[in-house]
Amino acid sequence: MILELDCGNSFIKWRVLGASAGIAVGEGVVDSDLALLESLNAIERLSLTYCRLVSVRTTEETGALTSLLTSAYGISVVCTAPSRKMSGVRNGYEEYERLGLDRWLAMLGGFHLASGACLVLDFGTAVTADFIDRDGEHLGGFICPGMPLMRNQLRTHTRNIRYGDIAAERALESFAPGRTTVEAVERGCSLMLRGFVLTQLEMARSYWGEDFVVFLTGGDAGLVSGVVPEARVVPDLVFVGLAMACPLI
Ligand SMILES: Nc1ncnc2c1ncn2[C@@H]1O[C@H](COP(=O)(O)OP(=O)(O)OP(=O)(O)O)[C@@H](O)[C@H]1O
Ligand SMILES: CC(C)(CO)[C@@H](O)C(=O)NCCC(=O)O
Numbered sequence: 531m532i533l534e535l536d537c538g539n540s541f542i543k544w545r546v547l548g549a550s551a552g553i554a555v556g557e558g559v560v561d562s563d564l565a566l567l568e569s570l571n572a573i574e575r576l577s578l579t580y581c582r583l584v585s586v587r588t589t590e591e592t593g594a595l596t597s598l599l600t601s602a603y604g605i606s607v608v609c610t611a612p613s614r615k616m617s618g619v620r621n622g623y624e625e626y627e628r629l630g631l632d633r634w635l636a637m638l639g640g641f642h643l644a645s646g647a648c649l650v651l652d653f654g655t656a657v658t659a660d661f662i663d664r665d666g667e668h669l670g671g672f673i674c675p676g677m678p679l680m681r682n683q684l685r686t687h688t689r690n691i692r693y694g695d696i697a698a699e700r701a702l703e704s705f706a707p708g709r710t711t712v713e714a715v716e717r718g719c720s721l722m723l724r725g726f727v728l729t730q731l732e733m734a735r736s737y738w739g740e741d742f743v744v745f746l747t748g749g750d751a752g753l754v755s756g757v758v759p760e761a762r763v764v765p766d767l768v769f770v771g772l773a774m775a776c777p778l779i
C-alpha cells in the first residue's frame with residue numbers, strides 16, 4: 531500500500547492506495563501529524579510499503595513528519611523536489627525552486643490530463659492560478675489570499691465581525707446581498723474569488739482563445755465552480771502530479 535500526502539499550510543490531505551494500484555483504500559483531511567497517524571491506524575489491515583509526499587511547509591516540519599512515519603511504519607518516504615522541467619512542463623519561475631511544490635504538481639497533473647494548454651486554479655489557504663501553454667511552458671501565475679485568510683483578516687481587524695462555522699456554511703446558500711454580517715462577509719469574499727476566476731479566464735482566452743482546459747482544485751473549489759461550468763473539478767489534481775513526480779522505482 532502506498533501512502534500519499536499533500537501537506538498544505540493548514541491541512542494534510544492523505545490517501546492510501548491499495549496493492550492493486552490506483553484504488554484508494556482510505557483518504558481524508560487532517561489538521562496535524564498526530565491526527566494523521568490516528569486516521570492511518572484506524573485502517574484495517576494497513577500495510578504500508580512506500581510513502582510519497584509534497585509539502586509547502588518548512589524543512590523542519592516536513593522532516594518531523596517524515597521521521598514520525600519512518601519510525602511508525604518503517605517505510606521510506608520520498609519528498610517531491612523542485613525541478614526545472616518534468617513530464618513536458620517547464621517551470622516558468624526565474625528561480626524554479628521558489629515555485630510552490632503543490633502548484634508544480636497540480637501543473638504536471640493538469641498538463642497531463644489536458645494534453646494541451648491549461649489554467650490551473652487551486653483554492654486552499656491561499657488561492658493560486660497557473661498558466662501552462664500547449665508546449666508545456668509555464669507562463670507564470672498568481673497568488674492571493676484564500677477564503678480562510680480573507681475571513682480571518684476581517685475577523686482579526688474589525689471589532690464587530692464574529693460568527694461561527696455553521697452560520698458561515700448556511701450563508702452560502704445564495705449570493706444575494708447579505709442582510710446579516712455572516713451573509714455579507716461570506717458572500718462578499720466568495721464573490722471576490724469568483725471575480726478572480728473570471729479575470730483569470732479572460733487572460734487565458736486572450737492567450738489561447740477557447741483552446742484550453744480549466745482545472746479547479748483545493749478545498750474551496752466548490753465556491754467558484756458555478757462561474758466556470760466548463761471547468762474540470764479535480765480534487766486530487768496534486769496527487770495526479772505526485773504520482774508523476776515520485777513514481778515507484
Ligand atoms: N473536508 C475538508 N477538510 C478541510 N477543509 C475543507 C474540507 N472541505 C473543504 N474545505 C475547505 O478547504 C479550505 C482549505 O483548502 P485546502 O485543504 O485545499 O488547503 P490547505 O491545506 O488549507 O492549504 P494549502 O493551500 O496550503 O494547500 C478551507 O477553507 C476549508 O474550509
Ligand atoms: C502559494 C502556496 C502557499 C499555495 O499553497 C504555496 O504554493 C507556496 O508556499 N508557494 C511558495 C511561493 C510561490 O509559489 O511563489
Ligand SMILES: [K+]
Nearest residue numbers: 538632652654
Ligand atoms: K494546496
